[in-house]
Amino acid sequence: xxxxxxxxxxxxxxxxxxxxxxxxxxxxxxxxxxxxxxxxxxxxxxxxxxxxxxxxxxxxxxxxxxxxxxxxxxxxxxxxxxxxxxxxxxxxxxxxxxxxxxxxxxxxxxxxxxxxxxxxxxxxxxxxxxxxxxxxxxxxxxxxxxxxxxxxxxxxxxxxxxxxxxxxxxxxxxxxxxxxxxxxxxxxxxxxxxxxxxxxxxxxxxxxxxxxxxxxxxxxxxxxxxxxxxxxxxxxxxxxxxxxxxxxxxxxxxxxxxxxxxxxxxxxxxxxxxxxxxxxxxxxxxxxxxxxxxxxxxxxxxxxxxxxxxxxxxxxxxxxxxxxxxxxxxxxxxxxxxxxxxxxxxxxxxxxxxxxxxxxxxxxxxxxxxxxxxxxxxxxxxxxxxxxxxxxxxxxxxxxxxxxxxxxxxxxxxxxxxxxxxxxxxxxxx
Amino acid sequence: xxxxxxxxxxxxxxxxxxxxxxxxxxxxxxxxxxxxxxxxxxxxxxxxxxxxxxxxxxxxxxxxxxxxxxxxxxxxxxxxxxxxxxxxxxxxxxxxxxxxxxxxxxxxxxxxxxxxxx
Numbered sequence: 001x002x003x004x005x006x007x008x009x010x011x012x013x014x015x016x017x018x019x020x021x022x023x024x025x026x027x028x029x030x031x032x033x034x035x036x037x038x039x040x041x042x043x044x045x046x047x048x049x050x051x052x053x054x055x056x057x058x059x060x061x062x063x064x065x066x067x068x069x070x071x072x073x074x075x076x077x078x079x080x081x082x083x084x085x086x087x088x089x090x091x092x093x094x095x096x097x098x099x100x101x102x103x104x105x106x107x108x109x110x111x112x113x114x115x116x117x118x119x120x121x122x123x124x125x126x127x128x129x130x131x132x133x134x135x136x137x138x139x140x141x142x143x144x145x146x147x148x149x150x151x152x153x154x155x156x157x158x159x160x161x162x163x164x165x166x167x168x169x170x171x172x173x174x175x176x177x178x179x180x181x182x183x184x185x186x187x188x189x190x191x192x193x194x195x196x197x198x199x200x201x202x203x204x205x206x207x208x209x210x211x212x213x214x215x216x217x218x219x220x221x222x223x224x225x226x227x228x229x230x231x232x233x234x235x236x237x238x239x240x241x242x243x244x245x246x247x248x249x250x251x252x253x254x255x256x257x258x259x260x261x262x263x264x265x266x267x268x269x270x271x272x273x274x275x276x277x278x279x280x281x282x283x284x285x286x287x288x289x290x291x292x293x294x295x296x297x298x299x300x301x302x303x304x305x306x307x308x309x310x311x312x313x314x315x316x317x318x319x320x321x322x323x324x325x326x327x328x329x330x331x332x333x334x335x336x337x338x339x340x341x342x343x344x345x346x347x348x349x350x351x352x353x354x355x356x357x358x359x360x361x362x363x364x365x366x367x368x369x370x371x372x373x374x375x376x377x378x379x380x381x382x383x384x385x386x387x388x389x390x391x392x393x394x395x396x397x398x399x400x401x402x403x404x405x406x407x408x409x410x411x412x413x414x415x416x417x418x419x420x421x422x423x424x425x426x427x428x429x430x
Numbered sequence: 431x432x433x434x435x436x437x438x439x440x441x442x443x444x445x446x447x448x449x450x451x452x453x454x455x456x457x458x459x460x461x462x463x464x465x466x467x468x469x470x471x472x473x474x475x476x477x478x479x480x481x482x483x484x485x486x487x488x489x490x491x492x493x494x495x496x497x498x499x500x501x502x503x504x505x506x507x508x509x510x511x512x513x514x515x516x517x518x519x520x521x522x523x524x525x526x527x528x529x530x531x532x533x534x535x536x537x538x539x540x541x542x543x544x545x546x547x548x
Contacts, residue, residue: 093474096474096475097468097473097475097476100475100476100477100478101477101478102460102464102476102477102478102507103464103468103473103475103476103477105461105465106461106464106465106467106468106469107468109465109468110465110468110469113469
């Protein structure tokens, strides 16, 4: 029976608890309708959820809500592929079996089985992260279709408008139709490159959640959790033989995620690694990270993820900031700069360098980079530089760098942290 | 992997002769059989045929059509299966639970693939 409270609970339950079911259902339905009908798949899932809200408001939430959702979605899928008008449009092998009385039910059972749904989510990742789709759109599409995020949630996560996100989604779906992007795990000869693209998008997703310091905490955390969930789907797939990079990426994400809750204090201010309360680091996530790092070591090919995970592992295994093994971390950054010559890597390497060879060496290294974009307009470049100048006792130069950093930073929590550093410069006569 | 067409022949009135519980059982067994094949990815297509078949022949230069005698023999439906060999396709046909319930024959025809272009 419906109770008073179910009126409040139903939309939230549907919206939130079924986020993952949404992603799964969109993946299965896309397999059935074909990737050119991706939006139809999304609409059918939306309809299914609306039906759930309506019926559950009236009759109460069923004892087994997920099978209930699946049943509704199955019926809708069956009706659509058998709608006379569109029969020819759904020419996928899956749809074909749904058009026959003999095979329809058997095909539905198989298509909606756990293992097929997992494979469909993997196929969906390759479709969403196809190189023909721009990077921005890949991330938005992944969040929308695979993670069941709403437009407003994606917009909040990326500090942009819903309209903007919608444009990216429209463009992405259009590309899928125009380029006839398939819904499948790529052939072995293309697999490595395409998997790299998928991991890159997922890692970007993780970093969006990990690095942004504004926006609702929950959404940031969920971005990280989703990135991990998607990578774990890849890690159990039998279609991918060499998973060394996948495990490395998981190790990196788990190790970084283990420090998540220590990075911000109760007031919402950023806590630097040096000041973090290490007892707050999540031991369970860390253990998973180390376990994946072991699995990643099965291959001689060292990827960027391997190196970043190893760096993270050195931080995680240090009892306190002072005992961090900076020599080993610097060596890893040297290796990383060989694989990735981006100025951002050089910036991070400079931090390790300052610990090993002192701030003056690191300042000299950073000054060499000062005209490179994106560093010359990157607040973290100036805040790092400011920090080194402070360590070197050059407070006037530190003040200049920190002032530039504050002007470039868009995140209040970060500006607050920088102002505190600036205050120390002032106290030291800058 | 090759494709095979399995044609299921039976008699028109046999379905109506099955008592209801036997018919239900027949459908259950059939569903389980098809489910297994779908899961294994062996079925490309399978459909029952409806009544009202016609047969077209040419006699003395004249093309004529006539009703198919459906009381004597009907094609219940077809399966398009993929298998490694005719032996496997035959094994799939032999597994069909239709044989337990009604007099039937299943023809197993290998489908000629498109020759690979040089």
